[in-house]
Amino acid sequence: MSKTDVDGTDRIKLLLVDDEIGYVNVLSNRMAKRNIDVTKSLSGTEGIQALRKQEFDVAILDLKMEDMNGIEVLKIFKKMDPDLPVIMLTGHGSEQAAKEGIECGAFDYLMKPCELEDLIEKIREAVRSGR
Amino acid sequence: MDKSKETRTADYPAFFKKRFFTVIIFSITPMILVSGIILYQFKMSYHEKVHAHLAELVLKHKQNVDSFLAEKLGDIRVLARTFGFEELSDESFLRDRLETLQRGYGPVFVDLGVINSQGLQVAYAGPFKLGNVLYSTASWFENAMKNEYVISDVFLGLRGLPHFIVTVRDNWKGESWVIRATIDFVAFNNLVGNIRVGETGFAFILNREGELQTKPLFDVIPDKGPYLEFMKTKLKEKDDVQIVERRDEFGNKNIYVAAFLKGGDWLLVYQQRASDAFSDFRRALKIAFAIIILGGIAIVNMAYVFSTRMAGHVARMEKEKKMMDEQMIETGKLASVGELAAGIAHEINNPVAIMVEEAGWIEDLLEEEDFKEGENLDEFQRALKQIRTQGKRCKDITFKLLSFARKTDSRIQEVDINDMLEELVAISAQRAKYSNVTINSNFQNDLPFIRVSQSELQQVFLNLINNSLDAMEKTGGTIDIASKVEGDFIVVGVADTGPGIPKANLNRIFDPFFTTKQVGKGTGLGLSICYGIMKKLGGEIEVRSTMDVGTTFRVFIPLTEE
Numbered sequence: 210m211s212k213t214d215v216d217g218t219d220r221i222k223l224l225l226v227d228d229e230i231g232y233v234n235v236l237s238n239r240m241a242k243r244n245i246d247v248t249k250s251l252s253g254t255e256g257i258q259a260l261r262k263q264e265f266d267v268a269i270l271d272l273k274m275e276d277m278n279g280i281e282v283l284k285i286f287k288k289m290d291p292d293l294p295v296i297m298l299t300g301h302g303s304e305q306a307a308k309e310g311i312e313c314g315a316f317d318y319l320m321k322p323c324e325l326e327d328l329i330e331k332i333r334e335a336v337r338s339g340r
Numbered sequence: 341m342d343k344s345k346e347t348r349t350a351d352y353p354a355f356f357k358k359r360f361f362t363v364i365i366f367s368i369t370p371m372i373l374v375s376g377i378i379l380y381q382f383k384m385s386y387h388e389k390v391h392a393h394l395a396e397l398v399l400k401h402k403q404n405v406d407s408f409l410a411e412k413l414g415d416i417r418v419l420a421r422t423f424g425f426e427e428l429s430d431e432s433f434l435r436d437r438l439e440t441l442q443r444g445y446g447p448v449f450v451d452l453g454v455i456n457s458q459g460l461q462v463a464y465a466g467p468f469k470l471g472n473v474l475y476s477t478a479s480w481f482e483n484a485m486k487n488e489y490v491i492s493d494v495f496l497g498l499r500g501l502p503h504f505i506v507t508v509r510d511n512w513k514g515e516s517w518v519i520r521a522t523i524d525f526v527a528f529n530n531l532v533g534n535i536r537v538g539e540t541g542f543a544f545i546l547n548r549e550g551e552l553q554t555k556p557l558f559d560v561i562p563d564k565g566p567y568l569e570f571m572k573t574k575l576k577e578k579d580d581v582q583i584v585e586r587r588d589e590f591g592n593k594n595i596y597v598a599a600f601l602k603g604g605d606w607l608l609v610y611q612q613r614a615s616d617a618f619s620d621f622r623r624a625l626k627i628a629f630a631i632i633i634l635g636g637i638a639i640v641n642m643a644y645v646f647s648t649r650m651a652g653h654v655a656r657m658e659k660e661k662k663m664m665d666e667q668m669i670e671t672g673k674l675a676s677v678g679e680l681a682a683g684i685a686h687e688i689n690n691p692v693a694i695m696v697e698e699a700g701w702i703e704d705l706l707e708e709e710d711f712k713e714g715e716n717l718d719e720f721q722r723a724l725k726q727i728r729t730q731g732k733r734c735k736d737i738t739f740k741l742l743s744f745a746r747k748t749d750s751r752i753q754e755v756d757i758n759d760m761l762e763e764l765v766a767i768s769a770q771r772a773k774y775s776n777v778t779i780n781s782n783f784q785n786d787l788p789f790i791r792v793s794q795s796e797l798q799q800v801f802l803n804l805i806n807n808s809l810d811a812m813e814k815t816g817g818t819i820d821i822a823s824k825v826e827g828d829f830i831v832v833g834v835a836d837t838g839p840g841i842p843k844a845n846l847n848r849i850f851d852p853f854f855t856t857k858q859v860g861k862g863t864g865l866g867l868s869i870c871y872g873i874m875k876k877l878g879g880e881i882e883v884r885s886t887m888d889v890g891t892t893f894r895v896f897i898p899l900t901e902e
Contacts, residue, residue, distance in 0.1 A: 322693030
């Protein structure tokens with residue numbers, strides 16, 4: 210497997226919001242190797258707090274979390290930083306929710322589990338479009 | 341399934357019995373009541389008619405006999421008044437008179453005799469030698485001297501033969517004399533003996549002492565029977581007739597009709613067996629009973645057929661209801677299984693995603709210098725790749741499960757038949773592989789979308805594919821699934837190379853509860869549900885099968901009108 214670096218020298222700052230700790234950890238490790246700094250948030254509330262502290266280039270948001278609905282979190286994110294591109298992660302069969310997310314301003318959605326390459330490709334697209 | 345059969349056989353006879361007896365009671369009761377009343381009325385009026393007829397018969401004969409006697413008496417009286425004692429005591433003159441009478445009336449008068457006041461027969465004309473016989477002590481003579489005229493009872497007398505006489509008393513020179521005529525018993529007897537009605541009807545005459553005055557056709561015992569009772573009755577009118585019905589000493593029921601003759605001295609009796617007199621009525625009764633019995637049999641038959649049909653109808657309705665219940669349960673089950681599967685698939689996705697990413701992470705790390713030299717690097721990379729591949733496979737499985745489960749509702753939606761069939765083929769692929777079955781698809785491109793319930797249609801094809809897989813579980817084979825447009829239908833064929841369906845079973849396979857699978861393996865509902873769904877969609881499902889060659893199901897889905 211080849212290393213897929215994001216073009217440009219700047220590292221991408223990514224906010225990852227997912228309540229599955231194992232997934233968040235391994236994803237942040239693998240992304241770190243690909244010039245992406247991941248800030249891990251294990252719930253919607255944590256994600257909001259993180260966004261309050263710092264600016265991000267892109268956010269990845271799981272739709273199904275225990276404390277808050279992903280859509281609600283997305284709406285708050287969009288209020289806090291309207292330019293922040295947000296990629297939604299959904300389970301199969303929840304396309305309806307994902308589409309609703311796009312209506313609310315999400316950049317795009319991906320179905321979980323997804324290939325890392327696909328995800329990084331999507332992130333690069335988002336960053337290019339956003340900033 | 342077996343339970344439903346039990347309950348059916350348990351409910352059936354009770355229901356049947358109830359209908360059966362209700363119909364019988366409500367049909368037979370009025371029939372018997374009406375016919376009973378009619379027969380009773382008919383019996384009464386028929387009895388009256390027979391009685392009236394017999395009374396008239398007897399009355400007529402009584403009048404006959406009375407007028408016969410009066411006539412004969414009249415003849416003798418005329419003889420006595422016209423000629424007197426002097427002329428009549430001349431035997432040759434008397435013989436002439438007898439001949440004249442016999443010429444006029446036939447041999448009714450047997451002989452004539454003239455008796456003087458001392459009881460000496462001074463002249464006699466007739467077949468017997470009775471000249472100069474002294475009758476002074478004979479009871480009839482005493483009686484004759486006392487009354488102006490007498491008709492005697494039947495007696496044997498000197499001649500030793502049954503006969504009776506008519507006497508007329510007159511005076512000549514202050515002395516009483518008597519002219520006596522013997523009436524031919526046979527002629528008289530015929531008056532009464534000729535009364536014959538039916539097979540057992542006959543008549544006879546009794547005197548006050550109950551002695552027979554005529555010879556009855558059948559044996560009569562005057563002491564028994566109602567004869568003496570008739571004697572005792574005092575009749576108001578001289579033409580009154582008495583009718584009695586009673587059993588004789590042999591137990592036979594008889595009709596007795598009686599009338600007094602000769603001013604009450606004699607009794608004319610007519611008797612006949614009741615069974616004979618009422619034979620017409622009995623015949624009518626027999627016919628009526630035959631009709632009632634036939635009617636009864638018809639009613640019982642009708643009740644049987646009616647109740648059987650009703651019970652069959654109810655049983656069928658019950659069966660249908662049960663089938664619908666089962667179908668609903670089945671659908672519900674499918675839906676809940678789908679939900680469950682969806683839940684599990686969702687939960688599995690996360691761990692699988694983590695596993696795959698962790699494997700990717702190890703791959704990332706293997707890129708670093710430290711590991712490049714490791715002697716097992718290739719093996720590591722191969723194993724990691726395998727983990728990724730299998731993780732992807734897990735993902736595919738859960739995706740399919742989810743997409744299937746998601747559609748277990750009967751909402752009408754736009755459906756692409758080919759997509760749906762492809763999905764089903766994918767779901768069945770694993771099972772097909774185990775059974776060594778190849779599934780070939782041959783779909784017509786650009787099939788029009790149709791508006792149906794996807795999950796119901798899925799159920800139909802899944803059932804067909806599963807049945808084919810079941811049939812070829814041991815032998816293996818191929819399933820060809822083809823779709824094309826034919827007229828107003830999209831026709832989907834599911835053809836297998838299984839053992840085929842025996843001809844005897846072929847027209848039963850869509851029946852509910854019909855199954856050839858082992859107990860507990862098949863509900864016998866699958867194809868019946870398919871049939872129901874296709875009918876509901878306005879489509880068709882048909883089957884063709886050749887033993888040892890295979891079975892083809894063709895499903896006709898109506899195109900939706902734009």
